[in-house]
Each structure stands twice: as structure tokens, then as C-alpha cells.
Amino acid sequence: MATAVAGALGLLWGWLWSERFWLPQNVSWADLEGPGDGYGYPRARHILSVFPLAAGVFSVRLLFERFIAKPCALHVGIQDSGPYQAQPNAILEKVFISVTKYPDEKRLEGLSKQLDWDVRKIQCWFRHRRNQDKPPTLTKFCESMWRFTFYLCIFCYGVRFLWSSPWFWDTRQCWHSYPYQPLTNGLYYYYIMELAFYWSLMFSQFTDIKRKDFLIMFVHHLATIGLITFSYINNMVRVGTLVMCLHDASDFLLEAAKLANYAKYQRLCDTLFVIFSAIFVVTRLGIYPFWILNTTLFESWEMIGPYPSWWLFNGLLLILQVLHVIWSYLIARIAFKALIRGKVSKDDRSDVESSSEEEDMTSSTKGPCGRSSSNGAGRVNGHMGGSYWLKSKVVGMGTSA
Numbered sequence: 001m002a003t004a005v006a007g008a009l010g011l012l013w014g015w016l017w018s019e020r021f022w023l024p025q026n027v028s029w030a031d032l033e034g035p036g037d038g039y040g041y042p043r044a045r046h047i048l049s050v051f052p053l054a055a056g057v058f059s060v061r062l063l064f065e066r067f068i069a070k071p072c073a074l075h076v077g078i079q080d081s082g083p084y085q086a087q088p089n090a091i092l093e094k095v096f097i098s099v100t101k102y103p104d105e106k107r108l109e110g111l112s113k114q115l116d117w118d119v120r121k122i123q124c125w126f127r128h129r130r131n132q133d134k135p136p137t138l139t140k141f142c143e144s145m146w147r148f149t150f151y152l153c154i155f156c157y158g159v160r161f162l163w164s165s166p167w168f169w170d171t172r173q174c175w176h177s178y179p180y181q182p183l184t185n186g187l188y189y190y191y192i193m194e195l196a197f198y199w200s201l202m203f204s205q206f207t208d209i210k211r212k213d214f215l216i217m218f219v220h221h222l223a224t225i226g227l228i229t230f231s232y233i234n235n236m237v238r239v240g241t242l243v244m245c246l247h248d249a250s251d252f253l254l255e256a257a258k259l260a261n262y263a264k265y266q267r268l269c270d271t272l273f274v275i276f277s278a279i280f281v282v283t284r285l286g287i288y289p290f291w292i293l294n295t296t297l298f299e300s301w302e303m304i305g306p307y308p309s310w311w312l313f314n315g316l317l318l319i320l321q322v323l324h325v326i327w328s329y330l331i332a333r334i335a336f337k338a339l340i341r342g343k344v345s346k347d348d349r350s351d352v353e354s355s356s357e358e359e360d361m362t363s364s365t366k367g368p369c370g371r372s373s374s375n376g377a378g379r380v381n382g383h384m385g386g387s388y389w390l391k392s393k394v395v396g397m398g399t400s401a
Helices: 002-016 029-033 044-075 090-098 105-115 119-132 137-163 185-204 214-233 237-262 266-303 308-341 355-364 377-381 392-396
Strands: none
Touching (some): 044 185, 044 214, 090 119, 137 185, 137 237, 185 214, 185 237, 214 308, 237 266, 266 308
């Protein structure tokens, strides 16, 4: 029995690391065991160093949010307090928990008669009660500031590293002497840091603010980790650095716009979002297909020829391009509305219920629940709606590598 299991595992392991899948013809794993001009070649075992590094990145994040992001949030006027607490009411609480969080008109009228409250006051209560489960703006600001800082730093590092790399100026160098391309220290650090960051996001997603697209973002992070790991193992790291840097070019702008949104800097928020939209479209619909896909599809075919992992790698990159087209359309639509109407419209995945809810929350701190006010609604939800627009990078648009 033990022998059979061992044999099955051996077959599985051999299939998983088949040289004919991962490497071009006449190349074996043994060929890549050499020193590679003193630096060595990428190896699958290098990936193991990512996990302690990811834990370190997560620890740094906790310290950053506590001692840097939070003071910055307080400095720009974000309050260190939760949402307005709904007035305790056993009947409404039972309806909220057991029946519906969004009562229709008929139920509202029934509750109005039962409690002798007007409908507007009951609507206000349900809005406040829903917002009690919403994460505070301070928490969202700290999370976005951490991502903004990392994306900006890793993008600057990537540009600095690639500026002195020959394949940045001539993409054919991505395939020259492939796969016998030595792994430099700078390239190794760039790859491992990107991979560690996305592993940290994978872990922290279970402790971060829970949003409606949790599963989608989980799959997205998993796919990103898979692409980075895949390109590292078969030593497509040169073109991989180009893909990562290209995607990082717009990520920090989106996070910066969200920071401006949370701080209620309306014009700055809209301006940053429009700039982000322009850069996203240029990089994903222009540079990516005509620079990245051109070299992975045509220049690599000419210089090294296709083999199984080559087909898979390019297939994934083509799927990514399809997503770029979809995301660009959605972003362009929002940016166009921002230019025409002077504001960025909400999407249905808002962290705050609606403009009227924000209005109620603002006015309720100053007077009766039924009192109307335009403060806050026009400045927060009217402009980014607290909406994390188009779902945090439009469901991860910026971070796919």
C-alpha cells in the first residue's frame, strides 16, 4: 500500500514538474542548477522565502497603519469614531435581524402605525442601523494609505531598476539566451517583494474590511500570485518585471484618489480619478498589447519558439487583456460622467448606503432624524459616494500581473 502511494506521488510530482511542460526543447532542470554568472537561475525553492517575508510585510503594515496612517487621517479631519448609533428599539431590531434590512413601503407603513412613528423616522432608523455595520472611514483610510505607499514605492523601485535594464529599452532582450538568463539581486528583490505583498493581501483579506466582492478579490489575488510564481519558475522574469511595473503605474493613483475621497477633498479626488483613468487606458489598451503582448507572442516565437508553458503564459496574458478592455470601458464611463457632471458617480458596491444616508448621519448629529441637510451628502457621496468606485480597482484591475 505504502509503495503504491509513493509511486502515485512520484508520478504526480513528475507530471507537475515535467521539463517538457516548463522548459523549451533540449533544456532540463539540471541545466539551470549552475551558478548563472554568479547569481544563479530562478528556482521553485526560492518561492519558500516569500512566506516569512509576507508575514513581515503584514507586520510592517500594522505598524504603518497605527503610527503613520492613523495620525495622517486625524490630521486631515477624519474622526476616530464609528457611525451614528441607531436609537435602541426592540421591534425594529427584530425586523432588521429576522426579516429585512430594507423594508418596503407596506412594511414601513405597518411599523409606523405600530410604533406611532412617521415613516421618515423609521427609514432613518434603518439607515443608521445598516451603517452601524459599515466600517469607519478611518479604517478605510488607513488601509488605502498602506496600499498607496506600497504601490508608489514598488513602482518607483521598478522604474529605477528597469531604467538600467537592457530589456526595458529592447524587449528582444527578454528572450536573448533564454532560459539561461542569470538572476540579479535587484531582479530577485523586485519579484519577491511583489509576490510577498500579494501573499500578505491574501492573508489580510480575512481581517480587512469585508466587502461584497470578497470572493472575487480572493480569486484575483490567487491568480496574481499564480502568474508571478509561474513566470518566476520558468525564468520569464524579464518580461514579468515589465508587466508588473506597467500595472503598478496606475495603482497608486487610484489609492491616492480614494484617500482624497475619504478626506472629503472633492476636486482633488475627481482630478486624481480622471488622471488614473487616462493612465490606466493608455497603459492597458496601448502599451500592454503593443509592447508586452508583442514581445511575448511574436518576438519570443521568433527567438525561442513555442512550448507548453509558453502557450499557457500567453493565454493568461491574453485573458488579462480582455479584462483590461472591460475595466477600461467601465472606468472611462465613470470618468466621462465626472467630466460632464463634475462628479464621479456611485456604483452599487458602495461602502456607504447612499447620499441620503450620509445626509441623515450628518444631520442626526446636529438635530432630529427627520431634519434634512445638504452637508456631507454633496461632499462625500455626491463625489465618490464613499463608493470605492467601481469596486476597488474595478474588481482588482490594477493588480493583475
